[in-house]
Amino acid sequence: MGRELFSKETVAGCAASLNIPNLSNAAIADVLNVAVTLEARTGIPFIRMDQGIPGLPASRIGVEAEKKALDEGVANKYPPQAGLPALKSAASRFVKAFLDVDVSPQSCIPGVGSASISFAAFAITTQLDPRKDTVLFIDPGFPVQKAQLNILGIKHLSFDVYAYRGEALREKLEECLSTGRIASLIYSNPDNPAWISFTEDELHIIGELADKYGVIVLEDLAYFCMDSRSDFSQPFKAPYPPTVARYTDNYILMLSASKMFSYAGQRLGLACISDRLASRHFPALAARYADSGIFAQTYASSILYTISAGTAFSTQYAMAAMMEAACDGVYGFVSDNREYARRAELMKAAFLKNCFHIVYDEDCGRPIGDGFFFSVGYGKMTGAELMEELLHYGISSISLSTTGSEREGIRACVSKMTGDMFPLLEERLEAFAADHPQVSQA
Amino acid sequence: MGRELFSKETVAGCAASLNIPNLSNAAIADVLNVAVTLEARTGIPFIRMDQGIPGLPASRIGVEAEKKALDEGVANKYPPQAGLPALKSAASRFVKAFLDVDVSPQSCIPGVGSASISFAAFAITTQLDPRKDTVLFIDPGFPVQKAQLNILGIKHLSFDVYAYRGEALREKLEECLSTGRIASLIYSNPDNPAWISFTEDELHIIGELADKYGVIVLEDLAYFCMDSRSDFSQPFKAPYPPTVARYTDNYILMLSASKMFSYAGQRLGLACISDRLASRHFPALAARYADSGIFAQTYASSILYTISAGTAFSTQYAMAAMMEAACDGVYGFVSDNREYARRAELMKAAFLKNCFHIVYDEDCGRPIGDGFFFSVGYGKMTGAELMEELLHYGISSISLSTTGSEREGIRACVSKMTGDMFPLLEERLEAFAADHPQVSQA
Structure with missing residues (x-):
């Protein structure tokens, strides 16, 4: 503990002011509101992995x-x-x-x-x-x-x-x-x-x-x-x-x-x-x-x-x-959207380096591909705990528990990650990992 | 009888081909489909009083x-x-x-x-x-x-x-x-x-x-x-x-x-x-x-x-x-929409001249205004009969019975009536009236 960007009081106060009764299981729109509101109140930008919103310009x-x-x-x-x-x-x-x-x-x-x-x-x-x-x-x-x-x-x-x-x-x-x-x-x-x-x-x-x-x-x-x-x-x-x-x-x-x-x-x-x-x-x-x-x-x-x-x-x-x-082959939407796979690859690497793990990692033995979303967990934390805890480090996501998953972790959306934000993500994940050392399991 | 533009068989066949089970109580979209389809099949234009669609260009x-x-x-x-x-x-x-x-x-x-x-x-x-x-x-x-x-x-x-x-x-x-x-x-x-x-x-x-x-x-x-x-x-x-x-x-x-x-x-x-x-x-x-x-x-x-x-x-x-x-007073939408009142005035006159009557005619003693819609009836015909019968004369509308009204008549929408169509409307209403003489009531 100690490396948070936003205090417990700040985050809880923000959620309360937005009439969000239960932050840890909050819907996408509520998490988004908390992130946007905290950004506006403090001037500190969030790593916005919450809403699945296009990260490329419209066709x-x-x-x-x-x-x-x-x-x-x-x-x-x-x-x-x-x-x-x-x-x-x-x-x-x-x-x-x-x-x-x-x-x-x-x-x-x-x-x-x-x-x-x-x-x-x-x-x-x-x-x-x-x-x-x-x-x-x-x-x-x-x-x-x-x-x-x-x-x-x-x-x-x-x-x-x-x-x-x-x-x-x-x-x-x-x-x-x-x-x-x-x-x-x-x-x-x-x-x-x-x-x-x-x-x-x-x-x-x-x-x-x-x-x-x-x-x-x-x-x-x-x-x-x-x-x-x-x-x-x-x-x-x-x-x-x-x-x-x-x-x-x-x-x-x-x-x-x-x-x-x-x-x-x-x-x-x-x-x-x-x-x-x-x-x-x-x-x-x-x-x-x-x-x-x-x-x-x-x-x-x-x-x-x-x-x-x-x-x-x-x-x-x-x-x-x-x-x-x-x-007609004149609009390469599939190639354009490859950008998301590139972002996912870099983000996953940053999470894995800081002791996170991919939750849903394969399709019948074949590793999943890179794309718009991925799921990560951390040690024995529940998804709700992880989602809420990461908010204090300026990273917004949604808990897998809100998606009908029985696994513990969060959904990360890659779409808003532009090049300049990767150093910020790494820095915040390092801070999070340092504050939450994982006990090695017997 | 005898002055119809579309025969009973033509109209009934058209409704059947569009899977419309009950034409006389048909919904707006179904009447519209019949009118458009008959127009396309015969080349004879309809007086389209069915759907309430804007008759002016978009702002x-x-x-x-x-x-x-x-x-x-x-x-x-x-x-x-x-x-x-x-x-x-x-x-x-x-x-x-x-x-x-x-x-x-x-x-x-x-x-x-x-x-x-x-x-x-x-x-x-x-x-x-x-x-x-x-x-x-x-x-x-x-x-x-x-x-x-x-x-x-x-x-x-x-x-x-x-x-x-x-x-x-x-x-x-x-x-x-x-x-x-x-x-x-x-x-x-x-x-x-x-x-x-x-x-x-x-x-x-x-x-x-x-x-x-x-x-x-x-x-x-x-x-x-x-x-x-x-x-x-x-x-x-x-x-x-x-x-x-x-x-x-x-x-x-x-x-x-x-x-x-x-x-x-x-x-x-x-x-x-x-x-x-x-x-x-x-x-x-x-x-x-x-x-x-x-x-x-x-x-x-x-x-x-x-x-x-x-x-x-x-x-x-x-x-x-x-x-x-x-x-700001720079977009006069109210004045623009006065065009509908002008059309309504002319249309109502044509209907009244041919022995139709306005069904809903006043607000607590004050005659209703002119505008986007009006309601007309004809003698003792039910609204469903009138709607269906008018289709044969190239006039599409909806029966008031489909609107929760207990009065007999049809809804006429004025929006698609452009200047060149008024002579056509008068001609068709005259034909209808001639084919349906009203027995004077004791």
């Missing part, structure tokens, strides 16, 4: 397309219910180019970021069959998605996948799905927060059991093509990222402009629904919404569009332009 | 501010949870300038159009007290809002206000609110679809009873300052539009860029919450969301932001610029 292609659409007068027109046709076509082409999966344009539906896509997906998937009222999270996961269920009053089940990789996943999923209560299951690949990625074998298991139990898989691809272990940069060329879409027709792929194209501010996500699911008729939907009951129509019109009347029209043009440019 | 001030924000690089940043500070200040100033109501910036929260504002408001107001689980609609109203409740599984009560104007409103509201089940009540002023407006006396009654029964009033101001009977065009000068905010602290005012600034495409609405309600602590919210339980914080962060992570960042700059310009 210029998107910005120019958006300005052009505004100049052409789209701002006074409600967007079409199922989305701009040019965007739907671009999304279909993009999924083919970068996943080698066929989804027709009409099954690609834009929303207000991936957030609204998952929100509407949670609603619709739990309204298909009264017995199936629960969402299964393969954790660790993105806490906001569970918060969405809380608004809707939908139940969830979850398990930490750490102990259930490879064939062990089958038994665990059987246990959950055989209850007959699971409407949909969700995970992200690569994973937020742990940066693990399911292997093709694991996705095969998920797809097989989704079919067996009639469960819809929500595959969150927010960090699409950001696993540094393979080169996914060439459109229409292997290798392709792993996806459950190869193993089942019960899927909704969730794509987002936020990290992929550094376009988080404009709120554009896409549901790419398997054509078979998209065109399927559900009597329960027709009855509830007095509509056609066709999955994609109900999803787009009776749910997504009813909640917000679409997402910004000019941004739909931007997303179409970015996706087409990526497919 | 140039908004477009320029949005492009500037994009150039300055906002697209890669998540918007702040409670909204852009400059927008919050502008909204506060705007409410003062055009309503003479004081709401502080922190109580003004942007969302993805008024749609998301009402969606989140329905959620939060029914989560404050387990006994209060129902929303009351003072109808006729906007059908999409009831569709939103359907997604959330929230109950509603409603009544057609036609027979309960003036003091009669008190007794009817007492009857509804004294059940103890009403969490919030909603109406629009001026009203979509009927263009009636509550008087100050009626709003006084609503405010008084909201306080008596602890009910939150959701005042939808989508057609703000569009009642042609008064000149609301001068900022910070009387007269001001009537508002319940003068009579209770239990309110959320819903403002929207869509019609007011002809900015529907970019999806920007605002909740302006009374400061007293905004800062009130609700234990049920704190328990459900594990947050502060302070109304405006839970509304903004745990609900609205959780659903979509904000609304397009550049559009928040646009809205701030438009509101400030309106307050």
Whole structure:
């Protein structure tokens, strides 16, 4: 102890002034608020590893397309219910180019970021069959998605996948799905927060059991093509990222402009629904919404569009332009995003040098790649303790305990680490390690 | 009969091909689809009175501010949870300038159009007290809002206000609110679809009873300052539009860029919450969301932001610029929107000349003004019959029966009527009237 930048009183006082009742298990937004407020009050900059926010400028292609659409007068027109046709076509082409999966344009539906896509997906998937009222999270996961269920009053089940990789996943999923209560299951690949990625074998298991139990898989691809272990940069060329879409027709792929194209501010996500699911008729939907009951129509019109009347029209043009440019090979978003892997490599080295360890470290024997996030632990500290303690050293993060993980550690986001901050990070980690000597274990 | 532009078979076949199960009670989007599809198939243009879409170009001030924000690089940043500070200040100033109501910036929260504002408001107001689980609609109203409740599984009560104007409103509201089940009540002023407006006396009654029964009033101001009977065009000068905010602290005012600034495409609405309600602590919210339980914080962060992570960042700059310009008196949105009143006057004359009648025709003895909508009926036809029959004459509208009205008629939206279409409207109405002679009543 003794090398802290912020005293216990300062941090606790700041949290109290922001009405944050329980700092150690605080949500991302609350940690962010504490960091920003402490920075403003003291002038001492934080190492901000909390929020997963793009660390690269927005795609210029998107910005120019958006300005052009505004100049052409789209701002006074409600967007079409199922989305701009040019965007739907671009999304279909993009999924083919970068996943080698066929989804027709009409099954690609834009929303207000991936957030609204998952929100509407949670609603619709739990309204298909009264017995199936629960969402299964393969954790660790993105806490906001569970918060969405809380608004809707939908139940969830979850398990930490750490102990259930490879064939062990089958038994665990059987246990959950055989209850007959699971409407949909969700995970992200690569994973937020742990940066693990399911292997093709694991996705095969998920797809097989989704079919067996009639469960819809929500595959969150927010960090699409950001696993540094393979080169996914060439459109229409292997290798392709792993996806459950190869193993089942019960899927909704969730794509987002936020990290992929550094376009988080404009709120554009896409549901790419398997054509078979998209065109399927559900009597329960027709009855509830007095509509056609066709999955994609109900999803787009009776749910997504009813909640917000679409997402910004000019941004739909931007997303179409970015996706087409990526497919044409003139916008190298995959290469651009390699910058995050470079930052992760340096940051992980700094943590490891100071006696931290990577918590989720491998995919069935293969070390995880570098990318947007990684997870670290320290000795026997709990994640909540570590998160709160690091705040005193000017490092903000979130506890893995808030992500459904049963492992102790924190999530570190690399995106805001620019070159000049690495010496600061090293210095603070050294101070932390010096203040917290690890007792060697017998 | 005999003068139709589209045969029964053509219209019915079109509806069937669009999976519309029940055309006569079709939702706005379905009627719109039928009209657009028939136009495309036959080349015959429709008189489109269906969707309430801006008929004026988007505010140039908004477009320029949005492009500037994009150039300055906002697209890669998540918007702040409670909204852009400059927008919050502008909204506060705007409410003062055009309503003479004081709401502080922190109580003004942007969302993805008024749609998301009402969606989140329905959620939060029914989560404050387990006994209060129902929303009351003072109808006729906007059908999409009831569709939103359907997604959330929230109950509603409603009544057609036609027979309960003036003091009669008190007794009817007492009857509804004294059940103890009403969490919030909603109406629009001026009203979509009927263009009636509550008087100050009626709003006084609503405010008084909201306080008596602890009910939150959701005042939808989508057609703000569009009642042609008064000149609301001068900022910070009387007269001001009537508002319940003068009579209770239990309110959320819903403002929207869509019609007011002809900015529907970019999806920007605002909740302006009374400061007293905004800062009130609700234990049920704190328990459900594990947050502060302070109304405006839970509304903004745990609900609205959780659903979509904000609304397009550049559009928040646009809205701030438009509101400030309106307050400065350099953007005359009220005068611009007078164009709708001119169109309404001409259209109403054409309908009346052909034996139609205005259904909702007065506010407590005072004839309603001209504006974005009006309601018309024809002889003893039901609204559903009239809507469907007019489709055959190339005129699309929605039946009042879909808006919670107990009167027979249709809603006519004036916004798409440009000068060249008036002769067409007259011609078609004449054909309709000739085909449907009214039996004079004894």
